[in-house]
Amino acid sequence: MSTEHSVVIGAGMAGLLTAAVIGATGRAVTVLEQDQDQDQGQGQDQDQGQGQGPGKGQVQGVPMPRGGVPQGRQPHVLLHQGLSAIEELLPGLRGELIAAGGVPLDTGDLAWLGERGWAPFGTPAFELVSASRPLVEYLVRRRVAELPGVELRDGARVRGLSRTANGTGPGTGTAAGGRWLVECFDASPVGADLVVDASGRSSRLPDWLGPLGIEQPATTVVDAGFGYAGRVYAAPPDHLGHVAGIVMLPVPGAPAGGVALPVEGGRWLVAAVGAENHRPPRDPAGFDAFLSGLRDPALADFTRRAHALGDITVHRRTHNVRRRYDRLPHWPDGLLVMGDALCAFNPVYGQGITVAATQALLLRQALATGTRPGWERRLIRRLHRAADLPWAIATGEDLRHIGDDAPVSALDTLFGRWSGEVDRLAAHGNLRAQRALDRVYHLVGSPAGLLHPALLAAAVRGRLLGLPAPAPRPPLATSR
Incomplete structure (x- = not known):
């Protein structure tokens, strides 16, 4: 095994997939996660259903959402490219998802209502496996934890970065030379040759880099004011007959929509979504009224015929944010940024996990071809390029909801x-x-x-x- 040691900040999907890539090279890697007890469920909304999940870390067979993923109870779409990329990184995960209750489906069998009407239905398109975010993360985390040299350390809150003097002395306060020290609250610093920030859209890396003499990256935020309200329902996978699920997009002029997707445990996740004054409420009566007011009654009909489980959960942090580390004139060796910490998208488009998996593949390619001086800076540019298309899709659609004041070329x-x-x-x-x-x-x-x-x-x-x-x-x- 290599004597090099890496630290990944954040144990979300971006952090776990990054650790999988680094661990597969034989390098030792420590994943620091601020949430506690990631392997143990801590309770669940009443009557969330009986699942067929893998056991440990679950309540009634269903893994718990992480505290650091506030949208974890909302429906998630793992795009076809994301499923393919994760399967390449962790072979066999697709089969594990299905064995744990994930529902395989074809996107050609989705009832998809776009701006101009229903999409053609019933012709083969792209494969998906529909599962809850907690189940996907649980299975990925379990696979990563099994890799030699990988340590998952929970309850580790990072407060900053520094560097040793040529790898031996105390922190110098600059980003030049030596090894990194990842400083934690209530714990000793962790030394590393490579640090990867995968801490999500709330990343504090810009603040940590300031004392090291690195300027703040230019940051772009596009916020259309979307909000979600989600609820779990009990219904069989064939609740909609031959239709695999429902997607009703919010569009300009009708900025409210929703989705219903089957997941493990004989459950469906139903979410209502709207922008600004059209955001769905938390109370059951308001939630039902919101669904009844959509362009088509499909989702309201669905929920009337299904059995609601637990409370309605809401999520409001849906802005797109991009930190242009690739444009900084100086970038320190031994530092990378992945996933939402680099570029975060409105979750309504389902792109975050897929982009993180694609970036993990780029990291694997970089490590396989050799880490020549400056490889981190070159990789940062490639990671940004991987976010270009999804960023254009997400912000392009959101800017249409913002209206005439939106800056569009x-x-x-x-x-x-x-x-x-x-x-x-x-x-x-x-x-x-x-x-x-x-x-x-x-x-x-x-x-x-x-x-x-x-x-x-x-x-x-x-x-x-x-x-x-x-x-x-x-x-x-x-x-x-």
């Missing part, structure tokens, strides 16, 4: 109009258009796919001759 406006045209083709049954949109949404293709000549021809033909009839409403079961 002429090129972005033009591309947005064309994307809307492709969406219109899809809503009228054009499968090529739908799959092109799917590939971008699931981060397996580039926006260039939206410019296929066949789509250009279909748009022109539609403008001249008219479009076919809109795609029909999916065959949602209405009674049981």
